[in-house]
Amino acid sequence: xxxxxxxxxxxxxxxxxxxxxxxxxxxxxxxxxxxxxxxxxxxxxxxxxxxxxxxxxxxxxxxxxxxxxxxxxxxxxxx
Numbered sequence: 001x002x003x004x005x006x007x008x009x010x011x012x013x014x015x016x017x018x019x020x021x022x023x024x025x026x027x028x029x030x031x032x033x034x035x036x037x038x039x040x041x042x043x044x045x046x047x048x049x050x051x052x053x054x055x056x057x058x059x060x061x062x063x064x065x066x067x068x069x070x071x072x073x074x075x076x077x078x079x
Contacts, residue, residue: 002046006029006032009028009029009032010025010028010029010075011075013025013028014072014075014076015079018076020072021072022057022065022068022069022071022072023057023068025071025072026057026060026065027057029053030053033049033051033054036049037049038050038051038054039054040052040054040055041054
């Protein structure tokens, strides 16, 4: 359910911020995760709240930046 909630938050973010770029989407995701206690970890660990994407957008691997671009495009297309 936490992943579903994260996606719903991302969709709501884009509805409320229609000009948001993929980097803005990541910044929103990062801020929500940080408030919830998540920190950087080399491997995603839900119990420890560690995630390898808890880094600035420019430090994300290319595939993660592409995922943010696709997410943004899908939300925009559905709006």
